[in-house]
Structure formats: C-alpha cells, structure tokens
Amino acid sequence: MYRRGDVSLKKRFSKISIHSLGFRIFVLLAVMIVFFCALVVYNNTAAFGLMLERIHENSENTLVLYQKSLDENLSRPETYLYVFALNDTDLLSLRAAEPQTTSWYTTLNRIKKSFENAAPNYTVDGFFCYQEATDALVLYDQTSNPPPLLWNYIRGIANTEAPSSVWNLNEINGKYYLVRILNLNGYLLGAYISTDTLLGTLVDTKTQDSLLYFSDGSLLLRTPSNDVRLEAPRLKWRRYPSYEIDGTSWMAVSHELKETPLSLTLLLKDSEYTKYQTNFYIIAFIVSLGLFVVWLLLSASLYRWVLHPVHMLTHALEQLRGGDLKVRIPDDAMLDEFREMTTAFNDMVEEIDDLKIENYEKQLSRQKLEALYLKQQITPHFMINCLNTIYQLTENNHADLARQMLQNLSVHLRYTLSSGQTVSLLEELKLVKNYVELSSIRYPGSLRLLPSCEESLHNATVVPLMLLNFVENTVKYEVVMGKVLDIHIDVTAREKNQCTRLHICIWDTGRGFSEDMLAVLQNLDTYVNSEQEHIGITNVVLRLRQIFPDAAFTFCNRSGAGAQITIDFPYVPFFRIDG
Known part of the structure; x- marks a missing residue:
C-alpha cells in the first residue's frame, strides 16, 4: 500500500x-x-x-x-x-x-x-x-x-x-x-x-x-x-x-x-x-x-489540490512499472477529477493483479498437466522393456530372476507413481541403482554403475527419472553381451556468479553418439520442439526447465570413452512439489 x-x-x-x-x-x-x-x-x-x-x-x-x-x-x-x-x-x-x-x-x-x-x-x-x-x-x-x-x-x-x-x-x-x-x-x-x-x-x-x-x-x-x-x-x-x-x-x-x-x-x-x-x-x-x-497560500493550495495527487500518481506508476502490483493510491484527493483518476488507477491495478494471479494459476496447472503427461509417457516405455525381459526370463525357466526383477520393478513403479514433480538427488541415484540391477538380470556381467557424489549433495532438488532416462538409453544402445559397460555418474558443485550450481556428468565406455545424432542433440532447443521418436531426452529437458529455467544440457563424446551428457542447474536444497 x-x-x-x-x-x-x-x-x-x-x-x-x-x-x-x-x-x-x-x-x-x-x-x-x-x-x-x-x-x-x-x-x-x-x-x-x-x-x-x-x-x-x-x-x-x-x-x-x-x-x-x-x-x-x-x-x-x-x-x-x-x-x-x-x-x-x-x-x-x-x-x-x-x-x-x-x-x-x-x-x-x-x-x-x-x-x-x-x-x-x-x-x-x-x-x-x-x-x-x-x-x-x-x-x-x-x-x-x-x-x-x-x-x-x-x-x-x-x-x-x-x-x-x-x-x-x-x-x-x-x-x-x-x-x-x-x-x-x-x-x-x-x-x-x-x-x-x-x-x-x-x-x-x-x-x-x-x-x-x-x-x-x-x-x-x-x-x-x-x-x-x-x-x-x-x-x-x-x-x-x-x-x-x-x-x-x-x-x-x-x-x-x-x-x-x-x-x-x-x-x-x-x-x-x-x-x-x-x-x-x-x-x-x-x-x-x-x-x-x-x-x-496559492502554492500550498495548488500543491495540495494538484501537485500532490500528480506526484502520488507518478510515484505509483513508477512502482507499477517496477512490478509492484500491490501499490494503491489513497482516495483522498480534493478534486473530483483526481478522485476519478485515483479510482480508475486502483481498479486497473487490481484487475491486472487478478489477471496475473489467474494466469499464473493457469500456467501452473498446465505445467502440472504437462509434467504428469511426460511421466505417463516414460512409465509405459520403461514397463514395456521390463515386461519383455521378464517374459524372456520365464521363457528360459529363470523364475528366480523373474521374481527378483518383478520385485525391483515394483519398487521402481512405486517410486514413479508416488513421487511428485521433484525428488532428492539421493532418491534418484537409488532409482538408477535399482534400474541397473534390473538390467543386470537381462544382461548378466555386462553392466557396472560407478556413481560419484558427495554426501552433502544428496539433498539437492532434481526432477524424477532425470538420470534414469540417460542411463536407460545407454543400456539400450551400448550394452554388448560379454563386454562390461561402465556407466559413470559424477556429481559436483561449482560456484558461478555468487550462486552454487550442480554439475552432473553421465558418461559411459560405449561407442558414443553417432555424428548425425550428436549434431541434432547439440541444437537442443530445435530437437526438443520437434516431433521425434525418442521422447526420453525431451521429457527430461522440459520437466527440469519447468523447475529451473536456466538448466543447461551438453552432449558430446568423451575422449577415450563413449557418450557424455552434462547437466548444469542451480543447487537448491530439496523441496517437494507434488504432482
């Protein structure tokens, strides 16, 4: 006021x-x-x-x-x-x-x-x-x-x-x-x-x-x-x-x-x-x-009748231009014209404030719907892969492995369905570990997860399935039976512009991205906005940028290794946003 x-x-x-x-x-x-x-x-x-x-x-x-x-x-x-x-x-x-x-x-x-x-x-x-x-x-x-x-x-x-x-x-x-x-x-x-x-x-x-x-x-x-x-x-x-x-x-x-x-x-x-x-x-x-x-007397009267209301209106407009929608002008002007201007200004600001709140609520609802839709897109994709594996295990008379995989899958689905729009980094790392264990049943002796993260960063806020999407793609395209594929997840914190940012590097020892795919991924905004078959990367980018608009993704081939994905976004202690 x-x-x-x-x-x-x-x-x-x-x-x-x-x-x-x-x-x-x-x-x-x-x-x-x-x-x-x-x-x-x-x-x-x-x-x-x-x-x-x-x-x-x-x-x-x-x-x-x-x-x-x-x-x-x-x-x-x-x-x-x-x-x-x-x-x-x-x-x-x-x-x-x-x-x-x-x-x-x-x-x-x-x-x-x-x-x-x-x-x-x-x-x-x-x-x-x-x-x-x-x-x-x-x-x-x-x-x-x-x-x-x-x-x-x-x-x-x-x-x-x-x-x-x-x-x-x-x-x-x-x-x-x-x-x-x-x-x-x-x-x-x-x-x-x-x-x-x-x-x-x-x-x-x-x-x-x-x-x-x-x-x-x-x-x-x-x-x-x-x-x-x-x-x-x-x-x-x-x-x-x-x-x-x-x-x-x-x-x-x-x-x-x-x-x-x-x-x-x-x-x-x-x-x-x-x-x-x-x-x-x-x-x-x-x-x-x-x-x-x-x-x-004339100066005092003109100041009280004209200049003071004009100054109040000017200052209120400056505050409004600065984004303060709570500004209001007292309706104490002595002239009818200024009282009408004051009333009109206050009504206008109130309508703008209501429209902004309404628009924000609509945008928030839309983001929730988008996040839910994206998660629902990921869940069937992963379930199909897991069910195919379980089917193959039962066909080959590996009932114990099938039961273990079903148990791990239930943990995975429970996490996916019960989590909100945000989870802690520790929960996400546990999910990746659970997924690698599931995949190891399908590809025995071919996968090894090597996470590196300080304990102080475990409470960082991330979006669900953020790491899993990239690990799943690595398993899908890089695993070769009889050869061990190492998957590294390096998590560090860096200071930039007086702000702590989380730096996550996911890389493997596979063949890496093809030149065509790498060219597409390096133009990430065009890739996200286009219609393509691989929606996993798009899901991660869109959901993370809903929470952290300045989140950055980098795709490259690591020297002496395979594909490398780098994710950079602000470090924020864990806060839950329900889906």
Whole structure:
C-alpha cells in the first residue's frame, strides 16, 4: 500500500527538476506576484509623482495670483512718480529757485510733505528726490530705517547708477530693496521698497509648512539672515529645485515678476509631501507582503489540490512499472477529477493483479498437466522393456530372476507413481541403482554403475527419472553381451556468479553418439520442439526447465570413452512439489 511517509518518496520529490509541473507552476506564480508587486510600486511611484505635479501646479497658480498683486503694488507707486514729475508745481519751482535760499528750502520741504502725504497710499518704504546740481536729497521714509544710511546709499546710487525703466535690486544696510528711479534732466525722482515690506502685502505668506521669498537666480534673498543658495537635487525622482534652510529641505516653486530682476519663490517643506511618499512605500510593502502571503497560500493550495495527487500518481506508476502490483493510491484527493483518476488507477491495478494471479494459476496447472503427461509417457516405455525381459526370463525357466526383477520393478513403479514433480538427488541415484540391477538380470556381467557424489549433495532438488532416462538409453544402445559397460555418474558443485550450481556428468565406455545424432542433440532447443521418436531426452529437458529455467544440457563424446551428457542447474536444497 502506498504511504505518504515513504522515505523513497521524500527523496524522489526532494530533487527539483526545472521540467517538472510543480517547479513551473511555482515559477509562474512567483513571476505573477513579482509582476503585481512591481505594478504596485510603479503605481505608487506614479501617484506620488502625480501628487508632486499637482502640488507644483497649485503652487504656481498661487504664485500667479501673488505675482499679479505684487505687480500692481509696484505699478501704482511708479505711476505716482510719473504723475508727480509731470504735475507737481513744487518740482517745477525747485528748478527755478536759487539754491540755498529760503524759497529753495521751502520748496524742498513742500516736496517732502507731498511724499509724506502720498506714502501711506502706496506700498513703498519711501520716496526721494535728488538734485544733482546741488547734491540735495529730499527723502521721506515711513519705516524705522536710519535716515543717514538711506541718504548716503541713495546718493551713491544716484551718482553711480544710470536710471533704468525697471525696478533695480539693491542691498541697503543688510536688507534688500527694489528701487525705481526716473531721470528728469538733472533730477532723480524715485521710490524704494524692501523685499520684506513687499512680501508683507501678501496674506499668509509664511506658515509652518510653506515660506515665500524673493530669489535672484539661484540666490534666495533672506533678511536679516544670511542668503541661501539653491542646492542641486539630491533625489533622482525630484524634478524640482530645492533649498536647504536651517537644516530643513524645501521644494522651490518660482515665478518671475514683471519689470523686476526677481522671481517670487514659494518654499514647501519636503517633509509635508515626502510623508505621503513614505505612506506610499508602506502601502506598497504591505501589498507586496500580502501578495507574497497569497503566493504561499496559492502554492500550498495548488500543491495540495494538484501537485500532490500528480506526484502520488507518478510515484505509483513508477512502482507499477517496477512490478509492484500491490501499490494503491489513497482516495483522498480534493478534486473530483483526481478522485476519478485515483479510482480508475486502483481498479486497473487490481484487475491486472487478478489477471496475473489467474494466469499464473493457469500456467501452473498446465505445467502440472504437462509434467504428469511426460511421466505417463516414460512409465509405459520403461514397463514395456521390463515386461519383455521378464517374459524372456520365464521363457528360459529363470523364475528366480523373474521374481527378483518383478520385485525391483515394483519398487521402481512405486517410486514413479508416488513421487511428485521433484525428488532428492539421493532418491534418484537409488532409482538408477535399482534400474541397473534390473538390467543386470537381462544382461548378466555386462553392466557396472560407478556413481560419484558427495554426501552433502544428496539433498539437492532434481526432477524424477532425470538420470534414469540417460542411463536407460545407454543400456539400450551400448550394452554388448560379454563386454562390461561402465556407466559413470559424477556429481559436483561449482560456484558461478555468487550462486552454487550442480554439475552432473553421465558418461559411459560405449561407442558414443553417432555424428548425425550428436549434431541434432547439440541444437537442443530445435530437437526438443520437434516431433521425434525418442521422447526420453525431451521429457527430461522440459520437466527440469519447468523447475529451473536456466538448466543447461551438453552432449558430446568423451575422449577415450563413449557418450557424455552434462547437466548444469542451480543447487537448491530439496523441496517437494507434488504432482
């Protein structure tokens, strides 16, 4: 019966073949799981990238709104300067007034008063007017910046920089200012505003998670702290620039301002969106782990439902091919198809086993019938010879010899009729001796039996009348009255291929086989299967080969003697097979 714990089965399945069904199913499942895991990772990465794009897009939209507000805040004071330059009477009076006079100072004071009245209405830190001829500067600053420093700085700008049509960036007293200057033929009219003041016009520009700054190229303008330069992207997936500020990484989104050299930069803390990336990776890991568990469950289920029944069937077929008809497969499959296959296999093996037993029994019966038939063929042949001899003795008034021969004949017939398909070698030798004694009555002084056999071989298994047939033929064809015929029976044991074989040599001192007869006997298989008159040899060959299929017979003429028959077959201690 097939057992799951069979050690040979474990060894059988411990060797994994790349061509096996189990290996290919596991690989297919693994490829599918890896594909799904890669799909999850790609999907999460794409989702994170899409989220960054949306954040960047929303930030740019916010900056556009901020940019429009800042452009308007810068445009209004610029418009004021143009209107002031064209329409202000004090500025015209300043041109006509004598420097260092009372009217000149009064005009300067009125201009400053005009700046003071206008400044609260505009997003500026201050207005100024500079007269190049007299080096006079009228400046109104509505912040807490020290006036002397501003005066000196603005005088320096007026003397060194040519006015332009845009707002220029300048650093004053550690702070960054946007300065707009109009050139009025000897006069410089301008306004200035710090970047901090300009950013202050925006609502909620600085929160815990985002910062708003101006940037000049790669330089991030911060006051009063040190400036920060743009860092190169550190992550391969990052497509947007970033700044490192006080140990914190920020993603930068910039938008240029009109008529300024600056860009408005919105900083978003990396940790606020990278935490989503971490969540994506955690989700991807959990999903991948779940898929791995699913792979294990699917593998276990497929092994239990498909591979295990297939392995059992394969192993059972191998055992059946090896001749084991007792193999059966347990009917514990979980799928109907495999249960039907198991039932069909078990039924098939059972039918094969029954047919084999039935065929063996028929063959055994046939062999018994054949053996009985062969023995019955031998017995009448021998009896006829003996009865002829007894008849001749009674004709010649040899009653005592006739009685002795009848007594020996009864022993012979009793042995023949009561023996089974096998006898011991000792019994067969006694039968031959009894036959020679019978024949000596017919041919007095013409026969001599010379057996040679170790006592340890007396219990060897042979078939009845095996030796007698050859001895009888010798007597029949070789005895000559007045001449002694020696009949030798030499029994020895030989080792061959780790098996003990019995070697029996029967030879005589007669004339030997004729050349024609010897040629026929040397082709023994053809002789046995052909129809011939001499059935004695055929009987011996067929009956011995029924018991020992590899029994060998050799026929030849012995040098310096007569005929020689050699019989070689396995030595087996005596066992009886009843006829």
